[in-house]
Amino acid sequence: MSSLPSSTNSDTRAAAGRALSTGRVLTVIGLLAVAAALVRAIAFTGVEAVQGPAQKIMYVHVPSAWCAFLAFGLVGICSGLYLWLGDRRLDTFSEASAEVGVVLTGLVLVTGPIWGKPIWGTWWQWEPRLTSTLFLFFLFVGYLTLRRAMFDPAERARYSAVVGILGAMLVPFIHLSVYMFRTIHPRPVVLNPEGPTMPGSFVATLLFSLAAFTLLYLGLVTTRYGLGRLRELREARDVAAA
């Protein structure tokens, strides 16, 4: 990387710095929005008649699941684009998105059972969406572990892009096979798939929370992306110095 002209280097540094500060601003706004959504959910949205206060966990659970799937979808798309275009920024973004996605999936997998125990009567159900989420978590923990185990940046980028593409393609298959697994072997399920239709105020709170979590995702991923770019610059400098 020592062949890079220094002006390109300082451009990259400036761009990374901009990403970092934009990301921080977005993260703060996102956190405030999430806090506001939680206040609205707890204090200003009605208590669901059947499920009681446990239902309120949906305002965290559903938005984080949505953002997690968004995060991993973007990892898949950016991985494919990376192999095609070879732009290092796509790889840095994939890593950032996978990291934030793993955190969000963790949130989904923690809030799910907390809600499931009082409502379904069980912590865990082998239900398609649950299982897909769990496997997303495994897949991208594997993805991040692979990244940590590799040193050469170009090789790491190509290898993890391959895993990212294959992983993104696997999710629909897992969903489908768990679905078929259950339809062939039905078990008594407490869950009613239709569910009571939600009143308008619930939907409004959910949408608000969804927007807040998306904002938080964007903030975190932009911050992480900026950090990733700065780290690359340092790696390049170390390589040049060595």
Added chain:
Amino acid sequence: MKSVPPGALTAALIIAGKDLRSELRRRTALVSAVVFAALILVIFNFARDPTSLRAEQLAPSAFWITCAFAAVTALSRAFAVELEHGALDGLLLAPVPREALFLGKFLGNLTFVLLVEGVTLPLFVLFFNVSLKGALPGIVLVALLATVGFVAVGTVFSALTARVRFNELMLPVLLLPFMLPPLAGAAQVTAALLNGRPLVESVGWLRLLLVYDITFVTLSLLVFPALFDE
């Protein structure tokens, strides 16, 4: 002697043939994979409560989990052996497209894993006291459909992890999620067949496995060259 670069398909067959020949000559890999599979089958039989769960009930899962583990151990060597004496560099320098290299490695691995499954099946019949009468053609078909897909992904991951630290742990961590659809399908269909139900009932699973195979063989073929883009 003038050497003409072989066509892609010929090259793939040559690579697969070379792998199988060296496996069969050394036999350590095949023997240890079969012994490994037999041991898992035996352990499975003792890892259950005999008063509440009959061996027959556990049979399809035991068979397929055994095959999965044996396949992972076999795949973890597929590219590791090429690193010895710089054999991989030779393969990469050969005037064959990367796709042919993938195809060759894939066919070699596929044959090897199917061979291990083929040897495990009689052991399975012996240990789990199941009757294959009438079920055998269906089991062979589902084994083929289930194995093709995960061996394709496994070949890519085998190449990918060969040069990575902790590769013997990294391969299963990456590959096992990909084994869920094939294994779920294979175990379900095997169970149905062993219970005397016709194969027609399982057509949904067979279709899913076929789509899985087409998707992941194609995708693996497309992404594999990116691993050696130097």
